[in-house]
Amino acid sequence: MSLRYSVVSKTKGMREGALPGEDYVEVGRDMKESEQAAKYLQDAGYDMLNCDNGTYDAWYWSHPPLYMPQNCNLADVEHIKNFVSIPVVAAGRMTPEVAANAIKEGKLDAMGVARQFLADPAWVTKMMASREDEIRPCICCHNGCFNMAHYKGVGNDQDLKDAIHMARCAINAETMQTNVHYIEKTKHPKTVAIIGGGIGGMETARVLKLRGHTPIIYEKSGTLGGVFNAASTPDFKEKDQELLKWYALQMKDLGIEIHLNTEIKDVKDLKADEVVVATGSKARRFSKLPGIERTVEAVEYLEGKPVGDTVLICGGGLTGCEIAYELYLKGKHPIIVEMKDDLIAQKGVCMANSTYLRNFFALHQVPVYLETSLQAVGASNVTLKGKDGKEFDVACDSVIMSVGYIPTPLAEESKHIHLVGDCNGIGNLRTVIWRAYDVAMAI
Structure with a gap:
């Protein structure tokens, strides 16, 4: 029997977590207490300790967002292994290379992974076959798997559907939703023009192609990715950059026709059975603000x-x-x-x-x-x-x-015109990708 074990609470007060590198006094379980607790748990009959750090007051250790360092819990977990003889597992933005080295050196028994399996269930198979560039990366956004929103005066701002359907994935619409999101070959192949080569446009094209349609992307700039290119520029968003590369590879491998530097100003100019508008949004502008x-x-x-x-x-x-x-x-x-x-x-x-x-x-x-x-x-x-x-x-x-932003659809939704992404309503990567999948399945 395995136990999920938080090695150190990383908590400095009520509802006050401690950040990596912070000098603080632990008010929860410190390392000395954890060393003893691990022995007690082993003596009680537990067969394995599945370890991380943190509490709900410092949840970014248990479920590290993109701002947390990779392998953030490894050093503490390696330390605890010295006090027990049962297998010890480390979780928390673990990278296979670092984990493999720790296991080889006898400092760790296994690596714990959850979110990457939600993003791409076949990631281990792809890695073993040296096809790492085909792995759809987890970007640590939590938009689909753990989107419990907390802010002043609100304990959990979350839809009931999300509360009872956790462990879904923002960037993989099929995860835990195969009853509504699945690839079904079309009996009536169509040519579908997609205006906009951002994430929404590319996801729509990907699913359409897998279903047997012929999608054609028209992108007014010289690069695919849309506003997500800008969003992925900070150094701590390296996984966002990997996602862009994954989509670009999907477009190439699926042989999707793409026209860059091509601005469509009127959907009537397109010769297609269906049109998907994925033209994004524009920044809200306070034009009357002095200065x-x-x-x-x-x-x-x-x-x-x-x-x-x-x-x-x-x-x-x-x-x-x-x-x-x-x-x-x-x-x-x-x-x-x-x-x-x-x-x-x-x-x-x-x-x-x-x-x-x-x-x-x-x-x-x-x-x-x-x-x-x-x-x-x-x-x-x-x-x-x-x-x-x-x-x-x-x-x-x-x-x-x-x-904030304002939707900028090139055309209104109609029988043969479909809106995807922020032009349909401002959201996040999850709303963009899931909507794109829905539209592609409905055509």
Whole structure:
């Protein structure tokens, strides 16, 4: 009988987790206590310890998001193995190469993996056959497998369907949903024009091709990937970059016809049986905000537009917080302004991801202004309005706007025109991919 065992609680207080490298006093189970507890569990008859770290107060150790280091729990698990004779397993963003070396050296007995199997059930088979580039990577987003959203005043903002159907996958619509998402060959092959080569467009094309249709992608830029190209640029999003490569390989291996640098302005220009519109969205723009011309859009920054040393991010949702996180890692000084009473107060973002970012900003004393709005942007400062209605100035070199997006469909939904991705409604990677799969199955 195996036991899921948290080696160290990584907890410094009630609802206060400790981050990697943080100097803190453990209030939960520390390593000394864990050494003794592991022996007790072995003596009680457990056959194996399946180990990680953390508690619900530090859930980013148990279910590491993309911000956590790979193999983040390995050192502590290796230490515990010295105190028991039963097999010890390490889980938590484990990489096969590091795990194999630890096993070879006798420091570990096995590697625990869950989420990668949800993204690609055949990943081990592909790895053994030296086909690693064919593995659909887990990107540690938790949008499908553990999307319990927690923020101030809300214990768990989650749909009931998600609560009773955990262990699905944002990037693999078939996982735990084969009753609704499965490849069924069509009896009536069609030519389907897809306007937009982002993730939604590529997923639609992939499923259509597997079903026996002939999809044709028209992309106005010179690269596939859409806005996900910009979203994947931070160094900590290496798995997002792998996902883009996986989709590009799928397009190549399936022989899907692609027209880059081709902008479609009217669906009537297309000769196709069906049309899929996957034209994405545009940034919401506060055109009447004084000084708006001095600001940088989130996508512009992610695409490489330079910013100064002290950077104010207007918008404390997931995108804004990830930008602030990256800026801090680069040695800059981010400031976050958010109108709501908490950061990342949105459904669909797992508490492991959101709590990590909130704790990171608190630990590193990143200025966060909640229930505060941006009133004006000056040459070297901004004017903000707080909850009390009073205005005040904050000095900064640059302002990044991250205040959401507006769908930009090229055409309306109709019998033979189908909308996919953010042009159908602003969401996340899960809503994009699952919707694309649904549309491809319905054609």
